Amino acid sequence: MYRFSNTVIGFLNLFTLLASIPIIGGGLWMARSSxxxxxxxxxxxxxxxxxxxxxxxxxxxxxxxxxxxxxWVYLVVMLLLIATLMGLTIFGFVVTxxxxxxxxxxxxxxxxxxxxxxxWLRNRIKDPDYWRTIRSCxxxxxxxxxxxSWTPLDYLEKDMSPIQSGCCKPPTSCNYNMATAVPQDPxxxxxxxxxxxxxxxxxxxxxxxxxxxxxxxxxxxxxxxxMVVLLIGIYSxxxxxxxxTRRAETDYPxxxxxxxxxxxxxxxxxxxxxxxxxxxxx
Numbered sequence: 579m580y581r582f583s584n585t586v587i588g589f590l591n592l593f594t595l596l597a598s599i600p601i602i603g604g605g606l607w608m609a610r611s612s613x614x615x616x617x618x619x620x621x622x623x624x625x626x627x628x629x630x631x632x633x634x635x636x637x638x639x640x641x642x643x644x645x646x647x648x649x650w651v652y653l654v655v656m657l658l659l660i661a662t663l664m665g666l667t668i669f670g671f672v673v674t675x676x677x678x679x680x681x682x683x684x685x686x687x688x689x690x691x692x693x694x695x696x697x698w699l700r701n702r703i704k705d706p707d708y709w710r711t712i713r714s715c716x717x718x719x720x721x722x723x724x725x726x727s728w729t730p731l732d733y734l735e736k737d738m739s740p741i742q743s744g745c746c747k748p749p750t751s752c753n754y755n756m757a758t759a760v761p762q763d764p765x766x767x768x769x770x771x772x773x774x775x776x777x778x779x780x781x782x783x784x785x786x787x788x789x790x791x792x793x794x795x796x797x798x799x800x801x802x803x804x805m806v807v808l809l810i811g812i813y814s815x816x817x818x819x820x821x822x823t824r825r826a827e828t829d830y831p832x833x834x835x836x837x838x839x840x841x842x843x844x845x846x847x848x849x850x851x852x853x854x855x856x857x858x859x860x
Contacts, residue, residue, distance in 0.1 A: 587819040725738075744787070
């Protein structure tokens with residue numbers, strides 16, 4: 579039983595060690611992708627991935643080399659990790675539950691409004707320092723350069739990514755040919771034809787970035803849920819392996835009484851003294 583349990587937990591930790599690689603890869607993909615410039619959700623994912631990698635290595639060593647303290651640390655950290663991963667997944671679903679595009683009549687693409695997204699995401703994206711970093715990322719990714727060769731017919735027939743729809747063109751409702759001033763979307767006045775400006779300061783651009791966040795995070799949340807279920811199963815098996823490892827350190831087989839000495843009660847010494855006296859008399 580001891581060898582079986584520890585072999586199982588050893589193989590399971592080897593598996594989670596390998597399974598942590600997709601989590602780290604997912605976070606790195608979000609950080610390095612040329613079309614996703616959001617950075618405030620992949621950082622926790624990278625942290626969780628590296629923590630899974632480290633504790634899986636500790637659990638593997640503890641189970642295979644009979645190191646009880648390593649397994650104890652492994653179980654404590656694993657419990658905290660499960661709680662953190664569950665909280666992170668729930669948080670991601672909550673903050674990305676709102677949003678989505680608005681259909682544009684006569685167009686294939688959708689447009690996005692900043693007010694449709696959760697307050698937490700809106701406040702984060704409106705931070706000037708943070709938005710400056712995202713804007714530089716979008717500008718450097720050449721995402722809008724792909725639309726430079728589009729014809730008016732292409733705008734009617736082709737789809738766009740959320741960032742292209744929000745950052746690379748003015749809102750479709752804008753009308754720049756009207757002789758009289760008519761109230762329009764504020765983004766219509768933020769639009770500039772200069773390739774370095776375009777609609778990078780528009781609310782629609784910020785909404786396009788948040789839509790990318792929403793889509794990417796929901797994809798990665800599926801991976802997080804699978805990892806939580808897997809980690810719960812491994813944690814249960816790890817508890818059995820920890821008990822087996824502690825038992826093995828005592829050099830007693832399972833089920834054998836390990837009690838060699840019992841401290842007698844106070845009246846035991848009095849009884850023994852009385853017995854010795856009687857033997858001396860008789």
